[in-house]
Amino acid sequence: MSKQENKSSKSKHEKKEGEKRSNVLGNDLWRWVVHSIHNLGRKPFEKWGKKSLPGAWMNVVNVGMELEGLGITFSxxxxxxxxxxxxxxxxxxxxxxxxxxxxxxxxxxxxxxxxxxxxxxxxxxxxxxxxxxxxxxxxxxxxxxxxxxxxxxxxxxxxxxxxxxxxxxxxxxxxxxxxxxxxxxxxTHLVQNPIVWVSLVMTNVVFFVWRACLDRIPTSTNLTMRKVNIAISSCHSCNNGMDESNHILVNCPIARGALGWILNWCQISDQQFNSVAEFVGFAAQWGRCPKKRKIFIAIIYGFLWCGWKARNVKVFDKVRTSSLNLADSIITLVFNWVNIEASLVIVNL
Known part of the structure; x- marks a missing residue:
């Protein structure tokens, strides 16, 4: 055999060996890819791959880690x-x-x-x-x-x-x-809230009452907690309590005086409430007649809405509202709601 033939046969042999090695490496590589994609080893999500790698793989790893953070594991x-x-x-x-x-x-x-x-x-x-x-x-x-x-x-x-x-x-x-x-x-975190949705009341008023029950209205106390600089944090109507939801809507002397007028107008004995949620819960369970309860809930929602508006008038316009004027505005507002609903019923008929 000549030297040239020997070199050609040797190169063919090396080429075949190289193809075998590449096939083995290719099979191992695909086997690793399949195992990783389907997580056949069922490893923790943070060990699946590097979070620094861009693309869909990083999203899969992040979602898996978020589920584990919620206590949801594969097992x-x-x-x-x-x-x-x-x-x-x-x-x-x-x-x-x-x-x-x-x-x-x-x-x-x-x-x-x-x-x-x-x-x-x-x-x-x-x-x-x-x-x-x-x-x-x-x-x-x-x-x-x-x-x-x-x-x-x-x-x-x-x-x-x-x-x-x-x-x-x-x-x-x-x-x-x-x-x-x-x-x-x-x-989802369940929150005990006594809100009753009444068609008689405007939607924005119901939303306000809902937020007031959760203490999520922009009072001075809440704004201070959000790092907003407030010059005065006391109640703008009485200057005794703090400017927070339960005080300005229920416990302020102006609000309590107006509440006495409203309860007397509704022929209900005088009541004392410590929070907005307790006040709304009382209205939601009051009486046995559904129609009367619906109107009473509207009155209470109107009371809270007018109380909040009176507080804002005092803050921005420097005009103080008395308990009697506040009660009159509440009665007027509720009468308007009732008249609007009655007119809508007549139109639908």
Whole structure:
């Protein structure tokens, strides 16, 4: 064989070896990509990939971490029924119904040669199949090994394939709408609010009363909490209490005097209230006649609305309103509401 033929055969052989190596590397690369995209190792979201990498992957990681911040984890969404253990991770899945073994035995997972092992690889029949990096160094570590084996043996197993059932649905199937509902429950904070929506009252007035019950109106106290410089934080009408929702609308002497006139006009005995929410709750439960209660609620909403307007007139126009004038403005406002609703009913007829 000539030297030229020997070189050509050698180059062909090297080319074939290079193609084999590239195919192996390509297969390994795609296998890594598929495992990462589907998180087959079910690792925590912060270990999926680098958050500094731009694109959709960063969004997936961020959403996953936000769900974990709400207490929604992968294991909390499903019930796992172990059969042959070929589809359940030994360390990361909650197959013992006590939590993941990685959280129960965080020290031992670092000693396992394969942290992503399945249950079938570590539990053969009723016997454990360990592959530790080293043996136990002391009695405390040996006790941890014994504890882990006790947890394993207490987990129920059966023949067949592993099954995963969603905890969010009655049929065990996973639906995105159920997860959306769970997220809404985690993000929603229920607030006790006695507001009753009455068609007789204008929408902006109902919204104001709702915010007043939650102490979300722009009083001097609330503005100060928002780092707004306010020269005077006391009540502008009486100069005794603080300029906050419960005082200026319920406890101020001007408001209490007007309330006495209004309750007397409604033929209701004099009442004392400590907060706007208590005042509105009293109106929402007053009487047995729905029609009379509806009108009384409108009167109370008008009382709070006119009280707030009187406070603003004192702040910006420097004009003080007496209790009697405040009561007259409340009665006039409610009469206008009633007349407007009556005219709308006649037009619809």
């Amino acid at each position: 909390s969404l499903f019930d796992i029924r172990i059969c042959d253990g070929s589809d359940t991770l030994f360390w990361y899945d909650d197959w013992t119904c006590l939590g993941s073994l990685a959280s129960i035995c965080p020290h031992l997972i670092n000693l396992d040669k394969k942290k992503s092992a399945f249950v079938s690889e570590r539990l053969c029949g009723n016997q454990p199949n360990w592959k530790w990096k080293r043996a136990a160094m002391d009695q405390m570590e040996a006790a941890k090994f014994i504890k882990l084996e006790g947890i394993m043996m207490g987990a129920p197993t059966s023949s067949g394939a592993d099954t995963w059932r969603s905890k969010l649905s009655s049929d065990g199937s996973f639906y995105v709408r159920d997860l959306r509902h769970l997220i809404n429950l985690k993000l």
